[in-house]
Amino acid sequence: MNGNTVYDCLTYRNENINLALEALLAGKMIQIFDSDSREGETDLVISAKAVTYKEVKWMRKDAGGLICVAVDPVAAKQLKLPFMADLVLEASKSSYDLEEVVEREGDLKYDSHSSFSLWVNHRETRTGIPDDERALTIRKIGDITEKCLSGNGVRFGDEFRTPGHVALLRAAEGLLDERNGQTELSVALAHMAGVTPAMVVCEMLDDYNGKALSKEKAKEYGKEHDLVFLEGQEIVEAYITWKSCD
Template sequence: MSVDEYIFAENVRKAIESFKAGNTILLFDMEGREEETDFAIPAEAVKPSDVRLMRKEGGGLICVSLDALAAEKLGLPLMSDLLISASEVDPSILKTIEKSGDLKYDSRSSFSLWVNHRKTRTGIPDNDRALTINEVANSVKKTLNAEPVDFGIEFRTPGHVALLRAAEGLTNERCGQTELSVALAHMSGITPAVAICEILDDHSGTALSKKKAIELSNKKEMVFVEGSEIVEAYETWKELNSY
């Protein structure tokens, strides 16, 4: 039995194969948390048609999950920290900033900046957002390879693509779609930047149920993987890669 076969459950192995091929998967977080399924696509592989899929058949917010070290190197703060600093100039902002207990599903959100690449026009069409997402991934890849990146020259904010900064400890610290998708990217050996978008139910407007998400994955022939499977696999992966 190979190492991969030993560490990873079947769904995780299939998700890794999909990520390596630049394909879309369906990622469910966890029971008792958001209980949402996202489309998840390696950011470096996103095409305009993928943006269309996310906005038409997902319907949630199109974001890019980023590795914490890369976000630090690129100078991408958590939005809550940025607003706290801004409140020193404008105290009225302080009242609106996320506080402990505000979220029903976690202790904090992972929002960073919202950006457009400077080569985009308005930033919102499918091709513009795909370009921004691709170039965010390119910046992550470069900075993790110790190549110089001036994020401000490449991108402007505010923009139309939400960046999410993963927790430094990933699933040891937080188990949101941000951390789960980045952990899966690390296990796949790809650039740790992943486009994600919540899938909503067309009829109820609420998060698509896990049952319906599995049905959708079968219909579209996309891998469905649960956060609990990723957490388990990632823990073992880290142990085997710590030597």
């Protein structure tokens, strides 16, 4: 893939995309709504390398969903990050009960499989759960992703241990050509922005009805906090154009 940003080659002007890329380059938070036909959820999204305890607190208090780090598929493969479902299937060889609980085809109403990999803490953390310790783990995931993609020899286990408190998501090998989940949407945006493709995502939940925050309320929140709001389809269209650049 070339090193161009989407600015260099868009055949149409999508101000939302451009604003989102500028925000990511500046280490700021954005919002992504995947689609009504998938999860139908809005996530707060930020580059892993830009996260401090303040962003973890923000996601924990104002979003309320699961704080995860989506990792580029090339890096995930080089770091030997497994899919959690595959780990459980392997473990089921010695425990039939585990085979009963692993996700099967048709279990997910919005996709064929989940992206969950390991749950980790960085080895410099104590319990791993306080905001500052989760922020450290998240930044270090960004660091090791960058080192890995730069060709530096790294061993994931030298820096991280599992089980832990930060969930890793392994992006599909073909990114948006294969899957249009929050994992792939955020990593694709990272590539377009030219930032390290390790992205923090956290679902926005509604405090009053027990459901995901509606798109309308998520947009209102974004306006109040000066956040760029992107629809998944906007990202897909921009990514197609970006990939076609010479």
